[in-house]
Amino acid sequence: MTTHYEEAGTRETTEGRVFTVTGGDWGEVVEAVAKADDERIIVNMGPQHPSTHGVLRLILEIDGETVTEARCGIGYLHTGIEKNMEFRNWVQGTTFVTRMDYLTPLFNETAYCLAVEKLLGITDQIPDRATVIRVLMMELNRISSHLVCLATGGMEIGSTTLMIYGFRDRELILDIFELVTGLRMNHAYVRPGGLAQDLPPGAVDQIREAVKLFRSRMHEYDKLATGNPVFKARLVDVGFLDLAGCLALGATGPILRATGLPNDLRKSDPYCGYENYDFEVAIADTADSYGRFLIRLEEMRQSLRIVEQCLDRLRPGPVMVADKKIAWPAQLAVGPDGMGNSLDHIRKIMGTSMEALIHHFKLVTEGFRVPVGQAYAAVESPKGELGVHVVSDGGTRPYRVHFRDPSFTNLQSMAAMCEGGQVADVIVAVAGIDPVMGGVDR
Amino acid sequence: MSDGNIPATRTEIPVEVVGNRQGMFGGRGTGDTSGFGGLVAPIVLPGPSSRPYGGWFDEVADELEGALEEQGLDPADAIEKTVIDRGELTFHVRREHLLQVSRTLRDDPALRFELCLGVSGVHYLSDPGRELHAVYHLRSITHTRLIRVEVTAPDADPHIPSVVSVYPTNDWHEREAYDFFGIVFDGHPALTRIMMPDDWLGHPQRKDYPLGGIPVEYKGAQIPAPDQRRSYT
Amino acid sequence: MGIEEKLPSGFLLTSVETAAGWVRKASLFPATFGLACCAIEMMTTGAGRYDLARFGMEVFRGSPRQADLMIVAGRVSQKMAPVLRQVYDQMANPKWVISMGVCASSGGMFNNYAIVQGVDHIVPVDIYLPGCPPRPEMLMDAILKLHDKIQHEPLGVNKRRAQELAEELALEAVPTSEMRGLLR
Numbered sequence A: 001m002t003t004h005y006e007e008a009g010t011r012e013t014t015e016g017r018v019f020t021v022t023g024g025d026w027g028e029v030v031e032a033v034a035k036a037d038d039e040r041i042i043v044n045m046g047p048q049h050p051s052t053h054g055v056l057r058l059i060l061e062i063d064g065e066t067v068t069e070a071r072c073g074i075g076y077l078h079t080g081i082e083k084n085m086e087f088r089n090w091v092q093g094t095t096f097v098t099r100m101d102y103l104t105p106l107f108n109e110t111a112y113c114l115a116v117e118k119l120l121g122i123t124d125q126i127p128d129r130a131t132v133i134r135v136l137m138m139e140l141n142r143i144s145s146h147l148v149c150l151a152t153g154g155m156e157i158g159s160t161t162l163m164i165y166g167f168r169d170r171e172l173i174l175d176i177f178e179l180v181t182g183l184r185m186n187h188a189y190v191r192p193g194g195l196a197q198d199l200p201p202g203a204v205d206q207i208r209e210a211v212k213l214f215r216s217r218m219h220e221y222d223k224l225a226t227g228n229p230v231f232k233a234r235l236v237d238v239g240f241l242d243l244a245g246c247l248a249l250g251a252t253g254p255i256l257r258a259t260g261l262p263n264d265l266r267k268s269d270p271y272c273g274y275e276n277y278d279f280e281v282a283i284a285d286t287a288d289s290y291g292r293f294l295i296r297l298e299e300m301r302q303s304l305r306i307v308e309q310c311l312d313r314l315r316p317g318p319v320m321v322a323d324k325k326i327a328w329p330a331q332l333a334v335g336p337d338g339m340g341n342s343l344d345h346i347r348k349i350m351g352t353s354m355e356a357l358i359h360h361f362k363l364v365t366e367g368f369r370v371p372v373g374q375a376y377a378a379v380e381s382p383k384g385e386l387g388v389h390v391v392s393d394g395g396t397r398p399y400r401v402h403f404r405d406p407s408f409t410n411l412q413s414m415a416a417m418c419e420g421g422q423v424a425d426v427i428v429a430v431a432g433i434d435p436v437m438g439g440v441d442r
Numbered sequence B: 001m002s003d004g005n006i007p008a009t010r011t012e013i014p015v016e017v018v019g020n021r022q023g024m025f026g027g028r029g030t031g032d033t034s035g036f037g038g039l040v041a042p043i044v045l046p047g048p049s050s051r052p053y054g055g056w057f058d059e060v061a062d063e064l065e066g067a068l069e070e071q072g073l074d075p076a077d078a079i080e081k082t083v084i085d086r087g088e089l090t091f092h093v094r095r096e097h098l099l100q101v102s103r104t105l106r107d108d109p110a111l112r113f114e115l116c117l118g119v120s121g122v123h124y125l126s127d128p129g130r131e132l133h134a135v136y137h138l139r140s141i142t143h144t145r146l147i148r149v150e151v152t153a154p155d156a157d158p159h160i161p162s163v164v165s166v167y168p169t170n171d172w173h174e175r176e177a178y179d180f181f182g183i184v185f186d187g188h189p190a191l192t193r194i195m196m197p198d199d200w201l202g203h204p205q206r207k208d209y210p211l212g213g214i215p216v217e218y219k220g221a222q223i224p225a226p227d228q229r230r231s232y233t
Numbered sequence C: 001m002g003i004e005e006k007l008p009s010g011f012l013l014t015s016v017e018t019a020a021g022w023v024r025k026a027s028l029f030p031a032t033f034g035l036a037c038c039a040i041e042m043m044t045t046g047a048g049r050y051d052l053a054r055f056g057m058e059v060f061r062g063s064p065r066q067a068d069l070m071i072v073a074g075r076v077s078q079k080m081a082p083v084l085r086q087v088y089d090q091m092a093n094p095k096w097v098i099s100m101g102v103c104a105s106s107g108g109m110f111n112n113y114a115i116v117q118g119v120d121h122i123v124p125v126d127i128y129l130p131g132c133p134p135r136p137e138m139l140m141d142a143i144l145k146l147h148d149k150i151q152h153e154p155l156g157v158n159k160r161r162a163q164e165l166a167e168e169l170a171l172e173a174v175p176t177s178e179m180r181g182l183l184r
């Protein structure tokens, strides 16, 4: 039996013959579309689009200006970090996780380290000072993450000033990060067992200064945006998602709190001693983008409070567990090119103690072993519940690390928020979700 | 020593061996120069716990078992084992009953695990018949509790029922687990790849899928990809 | 008030090459191609403190057709690679590429199945900028170096000659795989 294929249409050009090739049923599809009298169009936004918050691809079916169906295409930044970690030791893992959601590096590190510490069974042995500094750095990180959210969100709706303000204030915090960790981003500062190193001299004063300065600038955001009628017109009632929708879709963080449910892991399932800090969970009852914006502003204020409490709480002491089988022997120090071994320590082990040198070498190249089992640790990142599931097979490397990234889960609610709205509102809704593609795709 | 101190019968605790560790350093090939290269130690996952579990674990387990019984399901049938490890409660559920168990966990007023925190696949290459594990974390906002539900499937038949009808949030999570591990979630509305390109071959985070790095060339030297190097685990 | 007022007879003589290079370098329009962490540093460079506007480059173009510089900021995944190439093809000549960060330059720490091991597999790169992420100052340095390169770019027959010379040199050069004892 022979099948008859219709010959593809051809035409001669100066460059040779050009064929018009059609796939299976395209002819029918085109005919059907031509007959339909409505103006349904499918629009692809991204993955390279200035206002989709990174390499996010939005597939919108629009009817005039109304979005009738919205879908996300993700995976354009899939980095295979989880797989890569299976070939590195447990400490090196922090270097990888910090690059997942690159706006919240310290949350990724802390969540990962909490899970590893749970596996090791040393949760109670983490020195107080290390925990307080973790909280301090996380809260500063929360501010910087929210600032980028406001800045990029502002830019996407055309408010360039908001962007300039956001990035200006973020620099204040990055300066602190740089002073403490040696890097502006991607710190690998929190390590299983504690911290890479203590706060450097002068850090406390600088943080106090920055907190004061930033607090005095907070009202600028209110002036610029909170009451601004244009800003409100773009945000109010856009991206609506109620409590039932949030829970069904697993949305956490500001999206969930904007429905009026004060769900915050720092209160409900405290880690790192959050139960000892005095702060309020910001909520709103509008369940829209504007509510989320207000929550982020309020959370920055609360974070400032926590930072100050941390500074008051700092007591001298070690920042790494005492167990020398886990703690890196080196005293790391910030040098001109980032963090490294302090020269004093190298001099000591090279010159005086062969055993210390061997121990150092083994621990750094081979790493420590983690008992068999699995653990889950979660922290409240600026975007929601950041959960880490780690599995160990008793070796010096993770057997499996999985990040439950809040951006990934929250982004699912995009369709529910956008369908039935205007195309321009899609941008606002996505900015209100604040997905970071590094976290979504990992 | 009195007789009372000797346990009457030795009960066999079923353990799950997921592999073997060889030598002192876990090095492969000629890596182990310690002379202990022949040592073999099994890798054993934490075994089932016995009652009482302690804390609220008993309460949750009782409620779940009671609720399943009410629905005419033998708890011992649905729940393979209950493991308490490192302060975390894990129910190992047989895959046939996953849907019913998760619905009960969500809807029973005394349980109320409203929030599912996604599914994480784990591939135990040398655990015959139970290679693929799907690990769900469920959080109860009402009672501020967290539990883990674990389901297994063999590589030869990688099917696990989808819980999207109970927890819609698992839509993307299950697609991710399918993409990376090849676990087929039956009943998922649109189980397609999510991270990798549509025409990708294989499921990259399985243990039998190579890392896929390339050797890096320096002047006069080559550094193999991380999974090809001589290393100790 | 500048040099133009001090010229003795009111006109300057130069070659078309120099003039074109000068004009081109002074009106670069970067396309936004932010991918990952590096993109945040790229945005920081455009914002307040580092102020790329000083070099007349603060306007990032959303559309590749109005841009002539692509700053590939971040890791390029296998899924993103065709998109990247398409965006590059849509840009009009002459165009330049800065590969920002180790990920874009060589794959960096992500030597695995998902990431393209260097964006130069897909598009020709003019400047490789190391760092993870590179500081905004480093990005500005890369941009200034690129300005310099554009300024001195040959045109017409000179360009052809330069290309031929470069090809000859490249053919004669020792491949990296044959270099010995230089590991440092």
Ligand code: SF4
Pocket: A099, A186, C036, C037, C038, C039, C073, C074, C075, C100, C101, C102, C103, C104, C108, C131, C132, C133, C134
């Ligand atoms: S080079 Fe570093 S900072 Fe830049 S994208 Fe790669 S991991 Fe992120």
